[in-house]
Amino acid sequence: MIKIEGFYYDGQSSIQTAVVIVVEPSGEVLITGHELEIITSVDKWKIAARLGNTRRNIFLQNGAKLETDDNKAVDQIDRYFDQNLFHGLLHRVEKKGSIVLASLAITILFVWGGIEYGVPLASKWVVKGIPYQLEENIGNQGLQNLDNWLFSETEIDVTEQMHLQKQFKYLTTFSEKQYQYRLELRNSHKMGANALALPGGIIIMTDALYKLAENDQQIIAVLAHEMAHIEYQHGLRSLLQDSITALFMAGVLGDISSISSLSVAIPTVLVENRYSREFELEADQYAINFLQEQQIDITQYTKVLSLLEQTIDSVYKFDYLSSHPAMDKRIAIIQQNEE
Amino acid sequence: MEKKTQQFEFQGQTGEFFKIWIVNLMLSIVTLGIYSAWAKVRTRKYFYSNTLLMNTPFDYLADPIKILKGRLFALALILIYSFSAVISPVFQGIIILIFIPLFPWIIIKALKFNLYNSAYRNIRFHFNADYLKALWIFIGLPLVVGLSVGMAYPYFVRERKKFVLDHSAYGTSKFELSATTSQFYSVYLKFLALMMIIGLLITSIYYSAQFGDIAGIMLLPALLLIYPAFMLIYIYLYTTITNLSINHTTIDQYHFESHLETVKLCWLYFTNMLAIMFSFGLLIPWAMIRTARYRISCLVLLADSEINTFIAAEAERADAIGEELGDILDIDVGL
Numbered sequence: 254m255i256k257i258e259g260f261y262y263d264g265q266s267s268i269q270t271a272v273v274i275v276v277e278p279s280g281e282v283l284i285t286g287h288e289l290e291i292i293t294s295v296d297k298w299k300i301a302a303r304l305g306n307t308r309r310n311i312f313l314q315n316g317a318k319l320e321t322d323d324n325k326a327v328d329q330i331d332r333y334f335d336q337n338l339f340h341g342l343l344h345r346v347e348k349k350g351s352i353v354l355a356s357l358a359i360t361i362l363f364v365w366g367g368i369e370y371g372v373p374l375a376s377k378w379v380v381k382g383i384p385y386q387l388e389e390n391i392g393n394q395g396l397q398n399l400d401n402w403l404f405s406e407t408e409i410d411v412t413e414q415m416h417l418q419k420q421f422k423y424l425t426t427f428s429e430k431q432y433q434y435r436l437e438l439r440n441s442h443k444m445g446a447n448a449l450a451l452p453g454g455i456i457i458m459t460d461a462l463y464k465l466a467e468n469d470q471q472i473i474a475v476l477a478h479e480m481a482h483i484e485y486q487h488g489l490r491s492l493l494q495d496s497i498t499a500l501f502m503a504g505v506l507g508d509i510s511s512i513s514s515l516s517v518a519i520p521t522v523l524v525e526n527r528y529s530r531e532f533e534l535e536a537d538q539y540a541i542n543f544l545q546e547q548q549i550d551i552t553q554y555t556k557v558l559s560l561l562e563q564t565i566d567s568v569y570k571f572d573y574l575s576s577h578p579a580m581d582k583r584i585a586i587i588q589q590n591e592e
Numbered sequence: 593m594e595k596k597t598q599q600f601e602f603q604g605q606t607g608e609f610f611k612i613w614i615v616n617l618m619l620s621i622v623t624l625g626i627y628s629a630w631a632k633v634r635t636r637k638y639f640y641s642n643t644l645l646m647n648t649p650f651d652y653l654a655d656p657i658k659i660l661k662g663r664l665f666a667l668a669l670i671l672i673y674s675f676s677a678v679i680s681p682v683f684q685g686i687i688i689l690i691f692i693p694l695f696p697w698i699i700i701k702a703l704k705f706n707l708y709n710s711a712y713r714n715i716r717f718h719f720n721a722d723y724l725k726a727l728w729i730f731i732g733l734p735l736v737v738g739l740s741v742g743m744a745y746p747y748f749v750r751e752r753k754k755f756v757l758d759h760s761a762y763g764t765s766k767f768e769l770s771a772t773t774s775q776f777y778s779v780y781l782k783f784l785a786l787m788m789i790i791g792l793l794i795t796s797i798y799y800s801a802q803f804g805d806i807a808g809i810m811l812l813p814a815l816l817l818i819y820p821a822f823m824l825i826y827i828y829l830y831t832t833i834t835n836l837s838i839n840h841t842t843i844d845q846y847h848f849e850s851h852l853e854t855v856k857l858c859w860l861y862f863t864n865m866l867a868i869m870f871s872f873g874l875l876i877p878w879a880m881i882r883t884a885r886y887r888i889s890c891l892v893l894l895a896d897s898e899i900n901t902f903i904a905a906e907a908e909r910a911d912a913i914g915e916e917l918g919d920i921l922d923i924d925v926g927l
Contacts, residue, residue, distance in 0.1 A: 260648070262714030267763065269648065269713055304634060305608045307641035308649050318714040320648075343634075346615055353611045356618035363621050364873075505617070506873050 254278065255330055259311075259321030261286055274319060276330055284319070295334050300327060303344040360505075367501050373528070376493040380486045385431055385453065388489065392453030396437065399457070407438035407460055414438060420469060421456075424476055427543060430484055436476070438463070446564045448475050450482035452489050465564060470549050471557035474540050481539030487532040494528050537583055555584045596895050597849075602888040604642040606881045612638060613877040629660035639880075640710065643888055653716075654709040662705075696726035707760055721759035729755045750776040753837050762843060771840035779836060783829045790821050820862070827861065828854045838891070849892040860886055 257274040261284060272286035276295065284291040293313065301310035309327050311319040321327060331341055346352050407414070418436060425434040432454035439457055441447075446461040456479045458472075466472045482488065544551055562580040616631035633656045640652040673691070676684040700721055707717040733748045750773050757769040831852040838850035864879035 264714045267713040267715050304637055304641060305605075305612060307638065310651065316714075343615075347611045353614055356614045360614060360617045360621060502873075505621070506876065 255326050257321050257323045257326045259319050259323070261289060261291075262318045262320070264316035264318060272319070274321070278333075280334065295330065300331055303328065303341065305344075305347075364502075364505060367505070368498065372494055372497050372501060373490075375497050376490045379493055380489050383486075383489060388486075389433070389453035391489075392451035392455045395451045396455055396457070400439075403443055404439035404441050404457075407440050409438055409460055409463055413463075416469075417458075417463070417472070420473055421476060424473060424480060424543070427546075428480070428484060432483060434480070434483075446561055448479050450479040450488065452483065452486065454483055456480065456483070461564070462561075465560050466557055467560075468553070470544075470553040471560075473547075474544055474549070474554040475557060477540040477543040478536045481536035482532065484539070485532070485535060487529075487536070491529055491532065533583065534586065537587055541587060551587060555587055558584055558587075598646055598893040598895070600888045600891040600893070601644040602642055602885045603644060604639060604881045604884060606878045609638060609881055610877040626660065629656040629663060632656070632659055639884055643884075645712070645893060648713060651711040651714075652709060653711055654705070658705075692731060693727065696730045697723060699730060700726050703756065703760075712762070715763040718761045718763075719756075719759055720761070721755065725755065746776040746780040747773055749780075749833065753833075757837070757841060765844050767841060767843045769837060769841055771836050775836055775840075776833070779829070779832045782832075783825065786825045786828065790818075790825065793821075794818055823861070824854070824858055827858045831857055845895065847894050849894055850890055851892075852887065852890045856886065 255276045257276070259272055259274055261270045261272040262268070270286040270289055272284050272289065275283045275285075277283075280295045282291075282293045282295060282298070284293070291313075297314050298319075299312045301312070303309065303324055306324060308320050308322050309324050311321070311327070313319065328341070409417075417438070421434070421436040428434060434454040434456070437455060437457045438460065440460045444459055444461075446459060446465045448456065448458045448462055450456050456476060458476070462475065463472065466475070540554060541551060544554060558580055612634060616627070616634060619627040620631050633652065633654050636654070637652040640650040643650045669691070673684070673687060676687040700719070700723065703719040703721075707719040710717045729751055733744070733751060737744045737748050750771065753771075754769045757767045760767045831854045835850045835852055838848045841848050860883060864875075864883065867875040868879055
């Protein structure tokens with residue numbers, strides 16, 4: 254015989270009646286309270302699944318309900334009369350430390366795997382379907398905006414420009430894609446020494462970078478790095494990866510509630526920076542391969558990178574460092590290639 | 593006559609909920625998302641059952657199979673919409689035209705489902721509204737807001753709240769919102785004034801950086817302050833509107849009191865955000881529990897008479913907990 258204290262509700266009103274529930278081994282149940290006496294049996298009631306230590310519901314046949322805090326006793330009845338195996342199982346799973354740890358491991362593994370392999374793969378696959386024409390349009394539009402916002406015309410003299418374009422032309426013969434490559438020379442006080450790549454084949458180099466470089470080989474190394482960004486479609490991929498990561502994280506963790514879905518999206522920023530760091534390393538590798546093919550000393554590349562780093566003044570440092578791997582780390586990786 | 597107050601309480605524990613949460617996630621992943629319907633019910637049940645009024649918990653009774661069906665329905669709508677774009681823009685236009693009148697119907701269904709599956713003392717909540725009224729509130733009024741260049745927006749917010757509350761019931765007792773339109777307008781005017789102050793600050797900082805001598809380095813911390821500033825104003829709007837609505841909600845002779853504080857809620861959200869960020873999501877259960885604890889601690893039920901005697905005297909009819917509880921427990925009812 255098990256005795257449980259609880260509350261009875263008839264389902265017709267919100268009146269709460271304190272009751273004592275007595276369950277006999279035969280399955281007979283006696284519920285008694287103030288002006289209340291019900292005789293029933295365990296096969297006529299339905300015990301709700303246990304959830305943590307929250308108050309337990311027992312639904313009776315006629316829409317009435319019992320509530321009790323004595324989860325232990327209800328579990329005992331549950332086990333004795335062999336009811337509700339599946340739900341009992343869930344609670345046992347949630348209570349067991351080893352299963353909780355395993356769940357943690359599986360979830361972390363899944364999220365990590367999705368970000369490490371799933372998202373880049375998905376974006377690579379989607380990007381393949383984008384026509385060249387569209388990429389060129391995006392690039393041209395981007396250049397126009399940058400011209401309005403950041404750039405003025407180059408001050409490099411025409412013969413030197415011709416020389417640069419000739420070298421660039423030679424570099425682009427190594428392209429494996431159908432892009433119409435063009436080198437755009439621009440002057441910019443705000444940007445300082447820099448080079449950037451836009452989707453569809455546009456590479457921009459600033460006058461300051463031209464002046465900073467000690468020789469042609471250093472310039473060609475930087476341009477090869479930028480060309481890699483276009484060849485591998487890094488620009489579009491990073492755009493896509495941003496949204497795919499956010500979708501993925503929201504899909505896995507987002508359903509929980511509106512307050513957290515906002516914050517879950519924030520760590521994706523860190524992930525996005527990680528992707529762009531990977532793109533930088535990939536572009537470095539492309540440049541190294543090109544230099545080695547051309548039998549140019551790789552130290553020219555590391556030299557121009559350290560020169561670049563010295564020019565980055567504090568204002569732009571925050572933005573640069575966040576998406577680029579630390580320069581000395583990159584240089585160290587490049588130097589490994591020399592051996 | 594002295595007013596009796598009953599404080600809502602929240603008893604959820606982070607440690608206990610973390611285990612439920614992580615097992616939910618794992619099972620959802622392993623079953624390719626199918627379990628997520630069960631996970632949703634279990635999560636919501638945990639929050640309902642740990643919310644107590646007069647030492648008695650609320651109850652969430654939804655059937656996971658029905659949630660699963662609802663999700664498949666939503667997925668089907670999204671797929672139809674996406675594929676319509678592939679077929680032709682005209683076809684997509686037709687699909688949108690079909691979806692628009694469907695929208696109020698979906699809202700009514702969602703509110704009905706959420707309230708019907710919420711219960712207290714074995715009495716369910718209810719939602720009952722006719723389609724035409726919903727069509728006016730959710731399609732007609734937004735058009736009016738657009739035509740009035742936003743001037744009608746506070747009116748729209750008030751009508752929307754009133755629609756949801758006035759059609760909600762606990763047992764046979766109906767809720768009622770008595771907050772007036774002018775009260776909503778005065779909240780939005782204050783909100784607008786705050787927005788303008790921040791907007792002016794930002795433009796002046798921007799221009800002094802552009803044309804003055806302030807270096808770009810000064811611009812960064814100033815720009816970084818924009819996000820928290822807007823967050824503060826937004827949460828101010830949210831707490832004022834929530835408090836206003838709850839404080840003017842009645843059911844029979846009961847009414848409610850809500851005293852959410854902007855600064856406290858802001859701090860809560862800010863620390864939640866940092867914690868979730870630096871734990872890569874693992875502190876989500878902690879954030880959910882402490883948010884619910886604060887929000888529920890701000891909610892009070894007031895009655896002219898002794899609450900217990902009321903319940904004993906009045907059979908068939910029942911005492912009450914508001915739809916606004918939906919906001920607190922983060923149900924989709926809040927709209």
